[in-house]
Amino acid sequence: MSAPAKLPRWADYTLLPVAGLLAALLFSGLVVKLVGESPWAALRLFAAGAFGSQESIGYTLYYATSYVFTGLAVAVAYQAGLFNIGAEGQAYIGGLGSGLVCLGLGGWPFYVVLPLAVAAGAVFGAAWAFVPGWLQAKRGSHVVITTIMFNFVAAAAMTYLLVNVLIEPGQQSPETREFAAGATMPAMSALLAKVGIVFADTPLNLAFVLALAAAAGVWVFVWRTRWGFALRVAGGNPAAAVYAGIRPSRVTIGAMLLSGALAGCLGLNELMGAQHRILIDFPGGAGFVGIAVALMGRNHPLGIVLAAVLFGALTQGGSQLSFDMPKINRDMVVVIQGLVILFCGALDGAFRAPLARLLGRKGGGG
C-alpha cells in the first residue's frame, strides 16, 4: 500500500511538467538575482529571445529538431528497458555517414541525395549502437557503461578522421569542404516561400519536417505494431517477455539499432541543414540533451516534441540572454538548463504527492 501517489493520466502529462517548470523558473530567478540581475528582465529577454520574432522562433525550432531526433533515440531504447547514454556518439558517427554521402554525391539532384543521406545516417548510427546492444544482449555488459565509452571512441575517431583524412586541403580548422548545392537541406524559409509565406531566413530547414515524421513513425512502430508490443513488453517486464516467447536479446539489439538510427539522423539537421560540411564536435551535446528531453517527454513522441521545443527555446533564449546580459554567460545558461532537467526530470516525484493530494481533495466525486 506504499505505492507512489497516483495522478490521473492527463495530470501526469500536463500538470506535473508545468509544476516542475515553474519550480525551475523560480530557482533560475533566484540564481539570476544572486548574480545581480533582475529576474523579471531576464525572463522577458529570455522569452523574447526564444519566441519574440520569426528569427528567434526559427532558431528555437532548429535546435528543437536536433533534440527530437536524440530524444526519440533515448525514448525507444527506454521503452525496451535500456538506458542509451550514447546518442551523442551515435549522432556523431551517423553524421559522418550522411556527410560522406553528401560529399560523394556532389553533382546529384537532391531527391537522390536525400534518401541516401538519411539511410547512411541511420545505418552508421545504428552500427555504432549495435556493438553496445550486442554486448548487452549476449555478454551482459551494461549498456550504460558501453554507450558512454562509445561516445569517447566516436569523438576520438572523428577527431582523427577530420584532422587527418577528411580535412579540406589547405584548411586550418578540422572540417571538410562544403557540400554541393544539391546535397543541402532546403531552408524552411525557401520552402515556405514556395507556398507564398514569407518567413525569416534561419537555419530551420526541411529536417524539422523529417523529425516530426520520425516522431510519428516511432509512435506507430512502438504503440501500434506487434514488434513495438514485444519491445514494450521486454521493457515493462523482462520475465513476462521470456514467458511470452519474446527473445529479450533480440529486442535489446533491435531497440539499440533503432535508437542509434534515430540519433544518427542528427546530421540531417546539423550538417545538411545548417553547417553544410562535416566539422568537429557538431552534435554539441544534443545527444545528452536528448536524455533530458526523453525524460521530460515521458518517453512518448508527442511529449518529446514538446520537450524538444522547450529545450530548443532554452538554448536559443539562453544564448540571447547571455548576449544581452553581460553578467549571465553561457555557463549560467547551462545552470538554468540543469535546473529544468532537475525539476522536470529527476525531481518530478517531489510534485507528484502534493498534486495528487490537491486533486484528490477537489475531485472526490470523480
Added chain:
Amino acid sequence: MDSVVGPCPLCVHSRSFVAEPPDHPSAPALELRGIDKRFGAVHANRAVALTVAAGSIHGLIGENGAGKSTLMNIVYGFHRPDAGEIRVRGRRVEIHSPQDAIRAGIGMVHQHFMLVENFTVLENIVLGVEGGRRLRAGLARARTELAALARDYGLEVPLDTVVSELPVGLQQRVEILKALHRGAEILILDEPTAVLTPQEADALFAMLGRLRAQGKSVILVTHKLREIMAATDRVTVMRQGAVVGEVATRASSPRELAGMMVGRAVLLEVDKAPAAPGAPLLDVRRLEVRDRFGVARVKDVSFALRAGEIVGVAGVAGNGQSELLEALAGIRAPSAGEIRLGGRDLVRERLGPRERRALGLAHVPEDRLRMGVVAAFSAEANAILGYHDRACYNRGVLMDRAAIAEDCGRKMAAFDVRPPDPRLRLGSFSGGNQQKLVLAREIDADPSVLLVGQPTRGVDIGAIEFIHRKLVALRDAGKALLVVSVELDEILGLADRILVMHAGEIVGELARADATEKTLGLMMAGVKGEGHA
C-alpha cells in the same frame, strides 16, 4: 492465564493520579478500538475493534484485501491509523514505529523472514539490541538468555549456524526467538505456514500452544481455514476492511467461517466426476534442470500427462516444482532429458515458449505479476500476451485494435473478469480478476496441454471456486492439465493423480483415492512413497 488474581492494590491508589489505567493482569493483552485507515480512495480498515485475551491464540482471517495486513501493520507501527486507539494490557499506547511496538511488548513474524542470511542465528537475534558498543559481551549475555528461552518454550535452534543453512522451519523459529528475546508478550504471525509442510505447521502450532501456556498471546493471521480450526481459541473474521464477526473457534466450522469471509455460502470441495484418462499427450523422460550455479533443481523426473486428467504436483515451495514448470514451458533449458509433445522432442529441437504455444502447450505461470502479465499495460494488451503475433490480432503491419478489444471483452465475459473494461490498467484489477484474465488467455487458445502454477495464489475464495470449475471443465473437454500448487487442499481437490516432489525428485506418485494429507505430508518431507515405480 488464571483470572483469580484480583485487581492489584497499586491500581486503587493510583487511580486518582493517572488518567489511563495502568497494567492490569485481567485486562486483555491487546485491544483495538475503532481503528480506521484510508489509503487514498481505499478504505482499508473501517472502525475495526479487536480484543485478544491474555494467554490465548487469536485467529485473524479474511480474504486478500480484507484489511488484515493493514490492521497488523498498524499494530506493529508501520502505519498510523486515521482514528482509533490501541490498548496493551489495558493501557493506551501510541505506536509510531516498530520500535514503539517492541517496547509495548508486541513482536511480529513476517511472512517473508527479516533475517540477514549470512549472519549466524545468534547474530540475527541480537541484531539491533546488542546492548552496548562491545559486541562480544552482548553476544555472551544473549546466549545465556536464549538458552533459558529455548528451554522454557522448546525452541531449540543451533545458535552458531549461519541462517541460510537452516531449513525454513527453523528460520521461522529464529524469527520467533528474535521477537521473544525483545520481550514480546504478544506475537503476531503473518501467514506463518506458507512455506511449511503440514507436519512442520503442526509443530509450529504445538509450539504456539506452549507459548500460550506461559501466558503469551498470539495473533495468527492466515487465509487457511484448516489452521484456524487447528490452532486458535477465538477467531475474528474481516471482510472489506471491517470486522464481520468474532466467534469461539470450537463453536464454529470451516463452512461458517468461509461464508463469513466471502459474504455468501461457499462450495469448499471441488465438484467433479471421476477422470477418464485417454492417450498420453505430454511425455517427460529423465528430465534434469540445473540453475545458473549448476545445481540440479530437477533430478531425473519422468511422467506422462494423459488427455482428460489433472495431475497435481505437491511439494513444499522450493523443491523444484517451479523449475520443472519453467522447463516444460520452455522458459528454462533443461540440462538433460526429453519432453515429448505431439511426436516431437521439445528439448532436442530447442523450442521456445512461442513454438510450444503453437504446438498446443499453454502455461499459467506460478507468479503472475512477476511473469504472467505486464502490470502497467492495459487488460487487453495482457489478454494477448504471448499470442500477440497471431494473424487474428494483426492487420498487415499494424495491430488490429478493434479485434484485440473485442477479444478481450469476450474473454472477460467468459471468465467473469470484473470490471469488464479492456482499457483498464491490469495492475488496477484485484488478484483474482488478474488470474482469471490470465487463465482466460491461456484456455482461450484451446491448448491440448495446460500447465498451471499456483492456480489460486492471491485469489479470493469466490474466485477460487470459479477457477477450479474452469480447470475441471477443461479436463472434461479432454485436455491434459498439470497443476503445481503448494496448497495441499487444492491438490487434493483438483488432481486425479498426484506427484510429490522433494529436493528436485519425484518421491511418490499416488492416485487421488490413495492420497491423504498425512501421506502427502510425509512424502513432502522426503519420505519415499511406496507407490513410486
